[in-house]
Amino acid sequence: MTDLDEALSADIEITLSKLKELCGDTDDLNVVRVRIGAVECAAVSAEGMVSAAGAGDLIFQPLMYLNACDAHEVADFLWESSLLSTQRSKVATYRELVELMFSGFCIILTDGWDKGVAFGVQGFEKRSVSPPDSEQTVYGPQDSFNETVRNNISLIRRRLKTPLLKVEIIKCAKQSRTDVCIMYMRDRASARMVEQIRRRLKDMGLDTVLSGGYIEPFVDGAYDKSFFPGVTYTQRPDAACLHLNEGRVCILVDGSPFCLVCPGLFSDSFRTMDDMSAKPGYATFIRWLKYFAFILAAALPGLYVALVMYHPEAFALKLLLNLYVSEEATPFPLPVEMTLLVIMFEIMREAGIRLPKAVGGAVSIVGGLIIGDAAVKSGLISVPLLIVVGITATSAFVIPRLDRQITLMRIVFIIAASTAGLFGVSLCCILFTANICAMNDLNVSYLSPLSPLNKSRVGEVFFRRSFKSYAAGRSTVTDLAENGKEGGK
Amino acid sequence: MKVMTPLQLALIACCCRSFTLLSRVCTGSSPALFMISLAALSVVEAALLLPCLGIIKRTGKAPVELLYEKNKFAAQSVTLAFMIFFMWDCFLTSGGLAYYLDRFFSTDISRIAALFCAAAAAVYLSTLSSASIGKCSALVFGVFVIFMLLLFVNTAADADITGLHLAQSDPGEGLVHNLSSQLSQSRELVLFVFLLSDLKTGHRRSAVFYIIIALCTAQSCICLAGIALGEFASETDTPLYYLSCLSSSGIAQRFDAGFMAVWTALGAIRLGVVIHCTARCVKRLFASFSNSLAAKILPLLPVALSVPVLYTRRWKTVVKFEESPYIIVSVVAAVPLVLFALMGKRRKKVED
Numbered sequence: 001m002t003d004l005d006e007a008l009s010a011d012i013e014i015t016l017s018k019l020k021e022l023c024g025d026t027d028d029l030n031v032v033r034v035r036i037g038a039v040e041c042a043a044v045s046a047e048g049m050v051s052a053a054g055a056g057d058l059i060f061q062p063l064m065y066l067n068a069c070d071a072h073e074v075a076d077f078l079w080e081s082s083l084l085s086t087q088r089s090k091v092a093t094y095r096e097l098v099e100l101m102f103s104g105f106c107i108i109l110t111d112g113w114d115k116g117v118a119f120g121v122q123g124f125e126k127r128s129v130s131p132p133d134s135e136q137t138v139y140g141p142q143d144s145f146n147e148t149v150r151n152n153i154s155l156i157r158r159r160l161k162t163p164l165l166k167v168e169i170i171k172c173a174k175q176s177r178t179d180v181c182i183m184y185m186r187d188r189a190s191a192r193m194v195e196q197i198r199r200r201l202k203d204m205g206l207d208t209v210l211s212g213g214y215i216e217p218f219v220d221g222a223y224d225k226s227f228f229p230g231v232t233y234t235q236r237p238d239a240a241c242l243h244l245n246e247g248r249v250c251i252l253v254d255g256s257p258f259c260l261v262c263p264g265l266f267s268d269s270f271r272t273m274d275d276m277s278a279k280p281g282y283a284t285f286i287r288w289l290k291y292f293a294f295i296l297a298a299a300l301p302g303l304y305v306a307l308v309m310y311h312p313e314a315f316a317l318k319l320l321l322n323l324y325v326s327e328e329a330t331p332f333p334l335p336v337e338m339t340l341l342v343i344m345f346e347i348m349r350e351a352g353i354r355l356p357k358a359v360g361g362a363v364s365i366v367g368g369l370i371i372g373d374a375a376v377k378s379g380l381i382s383v384p385l386l387i388v389v390g391i392t393a394t395s396a397f398v399i400p401r402l403d404r405q406i407t408l409m410r411i412v413f414i415i416a417a418s419t420a421g422l423f424g425v426s427l428c429c430i431l432f433t434a435n436i437c438a439m440n441d442l443n444v445s446y447l448s449p450l451s452p453l454n455k456s457r458v459g460e461v462f463f464r465r466s467f468k469s470y471a472a473g474r475s476t477v478t479d480l481a482e483n484g485k486e487g488g489k
Numbered sequence: 490m491k492v493m494t495p496l497q498l499a500l501i502a503c504c505c506r507s508f509t510l511l512s513r514v515c516t517g518s519s520p521a522l523f524m525i526s527l528a529a530l531s532v533v534e535a536a537l538l539l540p541c542l543g544i545i546k547r548t549g550k551a552p553v554e555l556l557y558e559k560n561k562f563a564a565q566s567v568t569l570a571f572m573i574f575f576m577w578d579c580f581l582t583s584g585g586l587a588y589y590l591d592r593f594f595s596t597d598i599s600r601i602a603a604l605f606c607a608a609a610a611a612v613y614l615s616t617l618s619s620a621s622i623g624k625c626s627a628l629v630f631g632v633f634v635i636f637m638l639l640l641f642v643n644t645a646a647d648a649d650i651t652g653l654h655l656a657q658s659d660p661g662e663g664l665v666h667n668l669s670s671q672l673s674q675s676r677e678l679v680l681f682v683f684l685l686s687d688l689k690t691g692h693r694r695s696a697v698f699y700i701i702i703a704l705c706t707a708q709s710c711i712c713l714a715g716i717a718l719g720e721f722a723s724e725t726d727t728p729l730y731y732l733s734c735l736s737s738s739g740i741a742q743r744f745d746a747g748f749m750a751v752w753t754a755l756g757a758i759r760l761g762v763v764i765h766c767t768a769r770c771v772k773r774l775f776a777s778f779s780n781s782l783a784a785k786i787l788p789l790l791p792v793a794l795s796v797p798v799l800y801t802r803r804w805k806t807v808v809k810f811e812e813s814p815y816i817i818v819s820v821v822a823a824v825p826l827v828l829f830a831l832m833g834k835r836r837k838k839v840e841d
Contacts, residue, residue, distance in 0.1 A: 310595050311746035316739070420598040420606060422746050423590060426753035427610045430629070434761075437624035438617045451624040452494050 004095040010071075012040055012111035019044065022094055029101075034060075037068035040111035044097070049104040051123025058084050059106060059119050071112030078108055078117040087120025099177050126151070127257075132235040134400060139277035144235045149179045149254035155237035156183060160244065164188075172201055172215065176208040179254040180215065183240075188247035190478045193442045196221075197249050197262055211256040219251060219262055221441040227432065228405055230441045232264035239273055247476030263444040263477065266436060267461045269401040270294070275464050283464035290398055291462075297395035297406045301338050302413025302425050304388045308334055310421030326382035335418030337381055341389045342410060344371070349393075444477055454479065493687050495695030497623025499702055501684065501762055504626045505677035506703045507633055508582070508755035510710055511748070512589055513808065515726050517667060519657040520715030524708050526667030531704040533668065534678055537818060538696045540825035541682055546693070547832070551686030552825045559831070565774060567824050571683055572770035574820055576791045578676045579763045581807065583608060584795035586756040588804040593730055594749045600799045607757055608792045614761025615768060615788070619687045622762055629754045636751045637710060640744060643736040644717040652719035653712070672814035677759075679820050683766050764788045 004022070009015045016031060023029050028047035035041070043060070062084060068074045079090065091097045091107055092115050101107055104122030129151070132144035145152045153167055168182040180201055184194055197219060204218045212233065217223040220230035234240055235258055240250045243261045251260040261268070270290040275283040307314055308323060315323065330337060348367035352360045375381045396406050409432065416424030439446035449457035457475050459465060516523040544552050553571070556564035587604040590596065598606070614622060657663055681699060685692055714728035718735070722728040733748035741747075767788035772779040798804055 307746065310597070311749075313743050314741050314746045316742050320742075420603070421594075421596045422750045423594065423596055423598065423603065423753050424606065426750040427606055427757060429750075430610050430625070430754050430757045431613060433628055434614050434617060434621065434625045437628070438621040440621075445624070447624060451497075451627050452492065452620075453496065453627075 004098065005093055007093055008091065008097065008109070008114050008116060010112055010114040012042055012109055015109055015116075016042060016044075018094065019097065022098065034063075036063055036066050036074055039068050039071055039074050041074060042109045043106055044101060044109060044116075045106045046101050046104070049102065049124045050106050050121050054121040054123055055106050055119075058121060059108065063108070071110045074108075074110045075113045075115070075117075078110075085119040085121055087118075089118045091116040091118050099171070102177075103179075129155070135234065135236050135239065135272065137236075137272065137274045137277070140273040141236070141238050143237060145237060145240075145252070145257045145259060147255050147257055149181050149252050152237070152252045152257075152259065153181055153183070156240055156244070156250070159237060159241045160185075165244065168198070170198070170201060172204055173206045173209040176210065178209040180209065181252040181254075183244060183250040183252065185244050185247065188245065188476045188478070189249055190247070190443075193262075193478070194249055196442055197251070201251075209253060209255075212251070212253050212258045212260050215251065215253060216260065219260060220264075222439045222446075225435075226439045226446070227408075227435045228266065228402070228439060228446065230262075230264050230439055230446060232261040232268045233258045233401070234261060235259070236273060242273070242276075247478045263442045264446070265444070265448055265477075266446050267450070269399050278464075280464045280466050284462070287462065287464065293395040293398040294402065294406070297392055297399065298409040299413050299425065299429075300388055300392050300395070301342060301410055302417040302428075303422075304385075304417075305335055305338050305414055306417035306421045306425050309418065323384055326384050329379050330382045330385075331380065334385075335414060337385055338389070338414050338418075339411070341381060341385060342392075342414065345389055345393050346407060448477075449479075492689075493618075493620040493623045493684075495688060495691035496698055497620065497627055498681065498684055498688060498695045499698035500630045501619075501623055501626040501758070502677045502681040502699045503702045503706060504630050504633070504755050505680060505759045505762060506675070507630070507706060508752065508759045509674050509677075510707055511729050511752045511755065512585055513726050514711070514728065515670065516711060516715065516723055516728060517663055518723050519654040519660075519663065520711055520722055521653040521655045522657045522660055522663050523667055524653075524711050524715075526664050526671060527704060527707045527711065529664065529668050530671045530675070531700050533672060534675065534703075535696070535700050537678065537821045538682070538700075540822050540829060541685065542693050542696055544825045544828055545685065552828055553683075554686055555828060556824060559828075568770050568773050570820060571679070572767055572774065574676070574679055574816070575683075575763050575767040575770060576788075578679075579760065579767060579788070580791035580795050581676075582756065582760045582763055583611075583792040584799055584804055584807060586753070586760065587795070587799050588808070589727075590749070590753075593727070594745070601796060604792065604796065604799065607753070607760060608789065610757045611760035611764050612789070614757065615764035617765075619684055619765065622758070622765060626758050626762075629758050633751050633755060634706075636744075636747055637706075637713070639747070640732055640736050641709075641713055643738045643744070644713065644732065648713075648716040649719060650716055652717070652722065653715045654723070669814050670811070672817060673812040675817060678817055680762055680766060682821050683769075684762075 006018075009018070020029065030045045030047050030050075032043040033040070034043065041063075043055070045055070062082060063077075066074065066077055068077065078084070079088075087105070089096075089100060089105070091100060097107055097116060097118075100118040104120070104124055105118040106121050107116045107118045109116045126148045127146045129143045129146055131142045135144075143155065145155060149169075157165065157167075162185075164186045166184055166186050169179050170182070171177045172180045182194065182198060182201070200218050200221075201215065204215065206214060209215055216229075216231050220226075222230045232243070234243070237259075240259045240261065244250055249262045251262065253260070270287055272286075275286065278286070308327065312320055312323075327334060332340070344367070348363055351367075352363045355363060372386060376383055376386060392410065396403060399406065412428055413425055416428045420427070436446055437451065445452060448454060450461050457479065541552055544550070544555060548555055550558075553564060553567055556567060583604055586607045587600040590598075590603050591600045596603070614625065617625075681696075685695070688695060710729055714722045714732050717732055718728055721731060725731055730745065730748060733744040736744045768785075771784050771787050775784055778784055795804075798807060
């Protein structure tokens with residue numbers, strides 16, 4: 001069996017036969033034999049990965065006019081005295097040959113020279129840049145990342161035309177050899193932070209990396225201990241630029257239209273790019289609205305169950321009487337009713353997401369209108385309960401980044417409320433708060449800048465600063481690092 | 490490395506103090522005199538902290554750490570004293586949580602189940618670093634302050650300043666009695682001193698924060714209870730609970746449910762901090778088998794011990810048990826004073 005790290009042979013026949021053996025005689029290996037002058041050559045590529053027109057115009061046509069006597073003349077032409085493609089790389093081993101070939105390069109091998117030259121003439125199909133699905137804005141830019149990592153890099157580079165923006169591409173995973181790109185601002189991101197992320201990516205040891213989710217557990221140092229995500233995902237190049245400017249590290253994975261931002265902060269989930277397009281007053285109002293929506297989405301069903309079951313005296317009399325009449329008419333106990341309704345909603349939501357868009361709308365009509373209406377009319381569930389679940393569901397859509405956590409929190413709160421009332425809800429709140437407080441990755445607290453308190457940045461959690469204050473002084477995520485002046489254990 | 494800030498340490502202690510304040514506070518016949526006693530208590534607490542802060546300022550090390558360098562046996566004895574004190578505090582806090590929950594609030598959950606739930610949350614909290622507990626305390630204390638403001642807004646209309654009972658016969662005796670009873674309840678002072686070693690700098694600032702915040706909080710709560718409840722504030726040992734029961738707004742008829750939520754959160758924080766400190770003492774005393782199951786269970790022993798007392802419904806005797814304030818005084822101030830004396834002797838010898 002040929003070793004991947006073995007050097008290429010000067011004999012083209014040996015090289016090609018070993019390559020075929022390595023690839024298991026795969027049918028998508030495209031080998032074109034050609035004689036250039038007096039020299040035997042071969043153009044090696046992967047089927048469907050190379051643009052036929054590009055390869056023909058940029059590589060094959062110039063080579064046809066070359067009248068070479070020996071391999072060195074061809075090598076000299078390919079490597080020294082011509083510019084056939086903007087992406088050019090010398091290939092010395094089978095590993096390089098295979099990786100470049102399956103990345104869409106066309107490799108020219110020459111008989112009598114133990115190296116090849118790879119030219120970037122990629123021509124595989126890719127999705128064009130389109131508006132983002134998950135983080136839409138009204139006034140902000142309308143482009144988003146797609147599945148091609150180099151395309152995504154260009155989307156960021158186009159917005160940050162500074163030499164301080166550093167791009168590092170590393171190959172991850174043993175089998176897929178996926179391009180993973182680390183981007184950061186050299187003057188803002190902490191060198192230690194970048195080094196930690198780089199090391200975590202290199203030490204992954206996975207066979208394949210097919211999306212950002214594969215690398216998240218390795219990049220997020222608090223992944224196993226935390227309930228909330230320590231990495232922020234974004235589909236928007238402008239949001240990625242904003243985070244880069246804050247001294248964070250962006251990670252792009254080839255094949256994934258999302259950018260991972262490290263370290264992630266809790267307040268990230270409550271910021272959108274539209275905040276930057278609105279006046280500070282309105283943006284601040286929206287931010288507060290999102291915090292309120294988060295509380296509603298996570299805790300409202302639990303609070304409702306706790307108050308109705310154990311603390312009805314807290315309600316105003318009129319409201320209490322209304323609730324009593326409604327709940328009295330339903331056959332199930334309140335916690336069962338609430339849990340069933342929340343689970344039904346999650347089923348419908350999951351169905352709506354996975355189904356084709358055209359059918360997804362029908363699910364909401366069937367679920368929300370027909371089943372909901374029928375359940376109320378038949379007396380299976382009470383109207384106030386339906387209102388509570390409706391408010392909860394709508395509130396959750398306001399903070400899509402914490403969607404999964406909110407779903408679980410909601411169910412935990414319902415269980416706690418139904419067994420111990422507000423005592424249980426309060427204990428659960430403490431547990432979740434403690435978990436958030438304990439999250440600390442890359443020396444930055446997840447609750448920063450709120451806790452530990454950073455006076456210069458804490459306002460950003462609740463208010464949108466004015467652009468004048470942005471201009472007055474920059475602040476980076478490394479300002480929030482927990483190795484400040486006041487040390488401790 | 491995670492950092493605990495001076496403010497976080499102060500807020501940990503304030504959360505613990507607020508739990509005691511919400512659970513049981515006997516203002517006596519004059520809330521005004523009680524408020525003066527609280528101010529005097531702050532002065533006493535500051536005086537008790539001074540030797541400890543002095544040691545830290547001079548050597549850069551907390552008294553117990555310094556003692557470990559000088560005399561290991563003495564240091565271990567002090568650590569043992571701390572551990573016993575924390576275990577006693579754990580017993581009182583865990584039992585108190587279950588007892589008051591059953592006494593005041595409408596929940597179907599039994600005392601033992603409540604104790605188990607609170608202990609489970611506290612154990613999780615205790616496994617975190619002191620910096621994380623500090624952050625959590627800061628947030629919980631923020632919620633507590635917001636809740637008290639809410640009570641203030643909803644009772645301000647019924648407030649009557651005469652409810653503070655400014656006139657009091659034999660104020661000196663009342664002051665001493667209040668001071669003594671409040672000092673004996675200030676167990677968080679020991680926690681504060683123990684956790685001071687987790688700060689690198691800002692020890693004095695932390696102490697100032699603690700004294701000021703604790704004083705302001707306690708004064709505001711007692712003042713609010715006094716002016717809103719009038720005579721009733723003096724007659725009950727849980728004035729803040731009754732204050733929440735009597736507060737009402739257009740949305741909520743009563744605020745005792747909210748009171749319970751805040752009180753539970755503060756209780757869980759206190760229990761978590763106490764277990765955290767006990768576990769650290771155990772680790773230090775029994776370093777060789779600190780990873781064993783026994784060492785992990787030992788900090789929870791007081792929680793288990795409170796079960797029979799709660800089960801037999803005899804917790805009231807524990808509530809009425811009068812602690813001596815000298816225990817806290819000795820645990821907080823004795824070691825630093827001894828160290829000061831030793832250091833003074835050594836300096837004298839060097840000078841001679």
